[in-house]
Amino acid sequence: MSAPVNPIKPSAARWLLVAVAWTLVGIPLAWGIYRTLRTAVKIF
Amino acid sequence: MAGLLAKERIIAGPSFNRWLVPPAALAIHLSIGMAYGFSVFWLPLSRAIGITQPAPEDWKISTLGVMYSLFFFFLGASAAVFGRWVEREGPRKAGVVAAFCWGGGFFISALGVYLHQIWLLWIGSGVIGGCGLGLGYISPVSTLIKWFPDRRGMATGMAIMGFGGGAMIGSPLADILMRHYATPTSVGVWETFVTMGAIYFVAMLCGGFGYRLPAEGWRPVGWSPPAQQSGMITTRQVHVSRAWRTPQFWLLFTVLWMNVSAGIGVIGMASPMLQEVFGGRLIGVAGALKDLVGDQRAQVATIGAGFAALLSLFNIAGRIFWASLSDYLGRKHTYFVFFALGIILYSFAPSAGSIGSVALFVGIFCIILTMYGGGFATIPAYIADLFGTRFVGAIHGRILLAWSAAGILGPTLVNKLREYQLARGVPAAQAYNTTMYILAGLLVIGFFANLAVRPVAEQYYMTDAELEAERRLAHEAGGPSR
Numbered sequence: 001m002s003a004p005v006n007p008i009k010p011s012a013a014r015w016l017l018v019a020v021a022w023t024l025v026g027i028p029l030a031w032g033i034y035r036t037l038r039t040a041v042k043i044f
Numbered sequence: 045m046a047g048l049l050a051k052e053r054i055i056a057g058p059s060f061n062r063w064l065v066p067p068a069a070l071a072i073h074l075s076i077g078m079a080y081g082f083s084v085f086w087l088p089l090s091r092a093i094g095i096t097q098p099a100p101e102d103w104k105i106s107t108l109g110v111m112y113s114l115f116f117f118f119l120g121a122s123a124a125v126f127g128r129w130v131e132r133e134g135p136r137k138a139g140v141v142a143a144f145c146w147g148g149g150f151f152i153s154a155l156g157v158y159l160h161q162i163w164l165l166w167i168g169s170g171v172i173g174g175c176g177l178g179l180g181y182i183s184p185v186s187t188l189i190k191w192f193p194d195r196r197g198m199a200t201g202m203a204i205m206g207f208g209g210g211a212m213i214g215s216p217l218a219d220i221l222m223r224h225y226a227t228p229t230s231v232g233v234w235e236t237f238v239t240m241g242a243i244y245f246v247a248m249l250c251g252g253f254g255y256r257l258p259a260e261g262w263r264p265v266g267w268s269p270p271a272q273q274s275g276m277i278t279t280r281q282v283h284v285s286r287a288w289r290t291p292q293f294w295l296l297f298t299v300l301w302m303n304v305s306a307g308i309g310v311i312g313m314a315s316p317m318l319q320e321v322f323g324g325r326l327i328g329v330a331g332a333l334k335d336l337v338g339d340q341r342a343q344v345a346t347i348g349a350g351f352a353a354l355l356s357l358f359n360i361a362g363r364i365f366w367a368s369l370s371d372y373l374g375r376k377h378t379y380f381v382f383f384a385l386g387i388i389l390y391s392f393a394p395s396a397g398s399i400g401s402v403a404l405f406v407g408i409f410c411i412i413l414t415m416y417g418g419g420f421a422t423i424p425a426y427i428a429d430l431f432g433t434r435f436v437g438a439i440h441g442r443i444l445l446a447w448s449a450a451g452i453l454g455p456t457l458v459n460k461l462r463e464y465q466l467a468r469g470v471p472a473a474q475a476y477n478t479t480m481y482i483l484a485g486l487l488v489i490g491f492f493a494n495l496a497v498r499p500v501a502e503q504y505y506m507t508d509a510e511l512e513a514e515r516r517l518a519h520e521a522g523g524p525s526r
Contacts, residue, residue: 024067039353
């Protein structure tokens with residue numbers, strides 16, 4: 001069993017990278033959900 | 045290139061932010077999730093030669109539909125066969141190979157459409173692409189569980205939500221591209237395949253290269269494993285070659301098989317059931333579906349399409365919701381909710397139809413679909429809890445064969461039962477009732493399988509010497525990268 005590794009708190013630049021990565025996958029997903037919602041509202 | 049993909053090259057440094065891993069996993073799952081949306085190509089492909097209407101030499105939609113069987117057979121088979129390789133070689137190599145298979149499958153299919161050779165589509169997207177589905181699907185599972193030991197369910201739920209959402213992006217995108225490329229001599233499908241293959245190839249490569257593995261012994265800031273472990277969450281490891289000999293493996297297989305079979309059965313019949321049960325009431329006129337005229341039927345069909353879209357939204361929402369909730373409820377309790385609530389809702393759906401409440405009927409199916417998606421998303425964490433995190437991807441790959449089995453059981457049960465009842469003179473609107481009760485029966489089997497799940501027996505766990513030998517085999521001597 002190895003000793004626990006203590007992580008360093010991520011820097012602001014790392015969080016910016018996280019925001020960019022999530023935006024890159026979030027935009028197409030949000031567009032897909034929006035398109036699906038437009039079809040789904042026809043039931044109401 | 046081989047060195048760039050090596051497992052030891054992707055060990056993260058101490059300042060790495062673990063929240064970068066889920067978007068990498070999502071990039072892959074959103075790409076391969078387009079498998080669900082392939083039917084958007086069937087109609088244009090059925091008139092690839094005739095262009096405006098099908099020519100005699102054009103492909104039949106039933107011939108094109110073979111693609112779905114190939115997808116889900118090769119997804120399950122490749123996940124089962126290559127799961128061990130994925131664990132050994134790491135997620136980056138698996139992600140990159142998946143990108144070549146899935147993107148490459150589109151290119152081969154484009155050639156198949158261009159030359160009008162159906163076997164090239166089957167081999168390209170069906171077989172090679174299907175292997176890309178399996179590799180891509182399991183590639184992030186154990187990585188995410190290692191990065192999020194405090195929220196295993198939520199982490200895998202995020203990735204598997206992407207698989208459910210892939211068709212939401214891919215289907216409208218394919219539609220836009222086909223319109224763009226269509227000419228008087230082409231329906232625009234082969235050009236669309238090339239474009240989408242390129243997009244998916246790049247997105248999946250980005251995902252694969254975005255994967256990092258935590259260093260041995262890494263823990264999230266401020267988190268330490270609970271001092272008193274629950275009996276249902278082990279800190280030890282079961283080898284994949286031993287896991288399938290445990291009763292727990294087959295119980296989880298049954299749990300997934302029953303949950304997915306019932307869900308697939310419902311997905312296939314929900315929209316036609318809504319239209320046939322409520323008929324003219326959906327548009328405020330009296331009469332059954334068969335009594336409606338052309339324009340009224342079209343309006344009802346539009347509502348049916350809206351219902352199908354609504355269900356797909358609840359399917360993906362359920363993946364993240366239930367998987368995240370399972371971190372608090374526990375995996376076994378979460379599946380208890382799926383089965384107990386599922387039995388009630390499946391059994392009550394015909395009554396909602398007979399009392400004429402559209403809202404109640406729609407609400408029941410929406411909740412059912414969240415539990416269908418939730419079943420997929422929660423199973424990796426359940427496996428990790430019982431068998432340990434070391435081989436979770438490989439064991440998950442083998443358990444995914446339950447998905448292939450469900451792909452046969454669910455639709456066959458629904459279609460055969462319906463045909464049998466219609467042949468006996470049961471009215472179309474009522475022919476669904478017995479089917480719903482039978483599907484509830486599948487959930488009863490799943491309920492008892494889940495009830496029987498206990499911690500794995502001592503004899504199946506790996507010894508320290510076996511673990512050490514496995515680490516050496518899996519090239520785990522490398523230092524951290526950035």
